[in-house]
Amino acid sequence: MAPVLALVGATGAVGTVMIDIINHRETVPWGEIRLIASxxxxxxxxxxxxxxxxxxxxxxxxxxxxxxxMFDVPDEISAEWAPVAAAxxxxxxxxxxxxxxxxxxxxxxxxxxxxxxxxxxxxxIANPNCTTLSMMAALGALHREFELKELVVASYQAVSGAxxxxxxxxxxxxxxxxxxxxxxxxxxxxxxxxSAGLSISDSPFPAPLAYNVVPSAGSYKxxxxxxxxxxxxxxxxxxxxxxxLKVSATCVRVPVVTTHSLAVHATFAREVTxxxxxxxxxxxxxxxxxxDPENNVFPTPGDVVGEDPTYVGRVRQAxxxxxxxxxxxxxxxxxxxxxxxxxxIAETLxxxxx
Amino acid sequence: MAPVLALVGATGAVGTVMIDIINHRETVPWGEIRLIASxxxxxxxxxxxxxxxxxxxxxxxxxxxxxxxMFDVPDEISAEWAPVAAAxxxxxxxxxxxxxxxxxxxxxxxxxxxxxxxxxxxxxIANPNCTTLSMMAALGALHREFELKELVVASYQAVSGAxxxxxxxxxxxxxxxxxxxxxxxxxxxxxxxxSAGLSISDSPFPAPLAYNVVPSAGSYKxxxxxxxxxxxxxxxxxxxxxxxLKVSATCVRVPVVTTHSLAVHATFAREVTxxxxxxxxxxxxxxxxxxDPENNVFPTPGDVVGEDPTYVGRVRQAxxxxxxxxxxxxxxxxxxxxxxxxxxIAETLxxxxx
Numbered sequence: 251m252a253p254v255l256a257l258v259g260a261t262g263a264v265g266t267v268m269i270d271i272i273n274h275r276e277t278v279p280w281g282e283i284r285l286i287a288s289x290x291x292x293x294x295x296x297x298x299x300x301x302x303x304x305x306x307x308x309x310x311x312x313x314x315x316x317x318x319x320m321f322d323v324p325d326e327i328s329a330e331w332a333p334v335a336a337a338x339x340x341x342x343x344x345x346x347x348x349x350x351x352x353x354x355x356x357x358x359x360x361x362x363x364x365x366x367x368x369x370x371x372x373x374x375i376a377n378p379n380c381t382t383l384s385m386m387a388a389l390g391a392l393h394r395e396f397e398l399k400e401l402v403v404a405s406y407q408a409v410s411g412a413x414x415x416x417x418x419x420x421x422x423x424x425x426x427x428x429x430x431x432x433x434x435x436x437x438x439x440x441x442x443x444x445s446a447g448l449s450i451s452d453s454p455f456p457a458p459l460a461y462n463v464v465p466s467a468g469s470y471k472x473x474x475x476x477x478x479x480x481x482x483x484x485x486x487x488x489x490x491x492x493x494x495l496k497v498s499a500t501c502v503r504v505p506v507v508t509t510h511s512l513a514v515h516a517t518f519a520r521e522v523t524x525x526x527x528x529x530x531x532x533x534x535x536x537x538x539x540x541x542d543p544e545n546n547v548f549p550t551p552g553d554v555v556g557e558d559p560t561y562v563g564r565v566r567q568a569x570x571x572x573x574x575x576x577x578x579x580x581x582x583x584x585x586x587x588x589x590x591x592x593x594x595i596a597e598t599l600x601x602x603x604x
Numbered sequence: 605m606a607p608v609l610a611l612v613g614a615t616g617a618v619g620t621v622m623i624d625i626i627n628h629r630e631t632v633p634w635g636e637i638r639l640i641a642s643x644x645x646x647x648x649x650x651x652x653x654x655x656x657x658x659x660x661x662x663x664x665x666x667x668x669x670x671x672x673x674m675f676d677v678p679d680e681i682s683a684e685w686a687p688v689a690a691a692x693x694x695x696x697x698x699x700x701x702x703x704x705x706x707x708x709x710x711x712x713x714x715x716x717x718x719x720x721x722x723x724x725x726x727x728x729i730a731n732p733n734c735t736t737l738s739m740m741a742a743l744g745a746l747h748r749e750f751e752l753k754e755l756v757v758a759s760y761q762a763v764s765g766a767x768x769x770x771x772x773x774x775x776x777x778x779x780x781x782x783x784x785x786x787x788x789x790x791x792x793x794x795x796x797x798x799s800a801g802l803s804i805s806d807s808p809f810p811a812p813l814a815y816n817v818v819p820s821a822g823s824y825k826x827x828x829x830x831x832x833x834x835x836x837x838x839x840x841x842x843x844x845x846x847x848x849l850k851v852s853a854t855c856v857r858v859p860v861v862t863t864h865s866l867a868v869h870a871t872f873a874r875e876v877t878x879x880x881x882x883x884x885x886x887x888x889x890x891x892x893x894x895x896d897p898e899n900n901v902f903p904t905p906g907d908v909v910g911e912d913p914t915y916v917g918r919v920r921q922a923x924x925x926x927x928x929x930x931x932x933x934x935x936x937x938x939x940x941x942x943x944x945x946x947x948x949i950a951e952t953l954x955x956x957x958x
Contacts, residue, residue: 400924400925402756402869404758404854404867406760406817406856406858421783421785424778424781424782425782425783427778428778428779428782428783429775429779429782431775432861433860433861433862433906433909434861434862434909434910435909435910436906436907436908436909436910436911437906437907438906438909439906440906440907456900457900457904457906457907458904458906460906461859461860461861461905461906462860462904462905462906463760463858463860463865463904463905464904465865465867465902465903465904465917465918465932466897466900466902470897470898472898473878473920473921474878474895474897474918474919474920474921474930475920475923476897483923483924495924496924496925497923497924498869498922498923498924498925498928498930500758500867500869500918500930500932502760502865502867502932504760504817504858504859505815505858505859506787506815506816506817507786507787507788507815508787508788511817511819511856513758513819513854513856515756515852515854515869524827524828541828543820543824543828543830544824544826546810546811546820548819548820549819550811550812550816550817550818550819551815551816551817552787552790552791552792552793552794552811552812552814552815552816553790553791553794553811554790555787555788555789555790555792556788556789556790557790563819564819564828564854565828566827566828566829567827567828568852569829569837569851569852570754570837570849570850570851570852571754571850571852574852576828576852576854578819578854578856
């Protein structure tokens, strides 16, 4: 019997992208797709692959008969309900941060460590943080060939990482400053936003993003580090299976709607040339190599948003660091960075279930 | 006799900032200030320290009696005219790229290597590139204490690095996209700009900057590198006097009007703690330390633009790299990054001249 797929958080931002992904798949392996959301959204009707489905309320019974339950909900909802789904016999694939660093929960990027989906003593598989995910396809492929040892990363993160509220805020800020000659004296953007009724205290971000970049992502974790930077370190180690991988990350929010970019400085155990790296990256079906800097050909978030693959460019050998590549990578944080990878994990599971 | 200062390029973008800097100095050591520009701008009247001065045309005779001639003009004008000024007896302080890597020309950041101003066999002193300059005050201070060995840098560069044309372009792009729900599918910003008459072929940048970041700065130099990235490497080595300093830089343009930011990963020969680094940075009068991430206190370009000092924050010990600090630095690329440093070199010279 074809397996049953459930989507928890079907009406949220990532859930909406998830339905779009399911609708655009050539074929799906599911006998039934069940949409689940909070009581508030239950009863809503959504079209999935030409069929109108009614969203049902999140209860334990909602998971009866479900083989794979994808969770696109906040951490605390996942923490409570993923174990419930697992207890009812489903494999929970969770896109929150609740289980990522749990030793009993594999953290999976299918093109890197699909083999881990079978090791799930808690019946839960976690989907990585979007910033980490943006570079995993590329680093996984390069690691297989050249053995990754060290990683220095600086991010250029989109506001949709902070949800719809983040996107609305950026749109409102740009509208407030457009046509005004600001960004030329300290605090003039803040003042312009204030006088448009856009106080920073109402923003999901700790500083303006109009004509600005903000070196802060996530919550403060001590010793100078924000949570997003530690996630890049800890999740990269777990996904790649390199417990002693050296990682330093600086996460910076930029005025981009969707698609995270990363400047990556990666050191390998073995020698690596640009030509060899190109070959490895080109052989990976989920990567698009966009690398002809002489003709201004490189990835930018605005040319990648809405696309499934990870785009890689600006690949070059570090001049002073042996076995080291510098490159620039762009990935849609709502697609591969969230919904798409979760769905790919579910697809990987499908043949084993049902 | 008090020395005579000349400003070549007095009517340009950096020249305008230079006059603002001179006007705001508490005292100046100059007996006379002479404004020089192209024939087109000659005759224009500008007020310097309360006195109305007439801009004179750039000729060899314009340098007669001049002790220090500051050049804020394009490379090719500097290449032609700085040697003329030197031949007439002036010390030329050049803010272009024409002489920076010339072995006979010192490359000076006064708080790092003021002692080099005396070693000028060609009568020329060069002012560094703005991206390099943004981190030099901090790195110079830290290098003196802890001995810098390696540098991995990612930049968040403002559009005014590309002159008035860059600023006008960003303003026009933001006006064209404001109020529109773009940045959500590949190329939708490009299409919006096109339909507003803002073709990319008319832009000083190779891709849109509205809702975007662009991993390209300067001209292509081969092997995957752009000129700005090589300048960061070569100029850092020369200024800091570390010929074998290991450097990898990725330079990225962001939709910020003015003030460059850099994510810096710096490895030293000696052990260094955050507390020690804070002490060193706080002791440097041209640095403002803004570093309380728990309370969202860190530098952002929007809070630094128009200010003279370099702002440093997010200082933390790299978790996996010994003797290594990660930090974030913001510096106004038109002030310390250009006009201010040039003027500070001139001030350093003043007591020796006239």
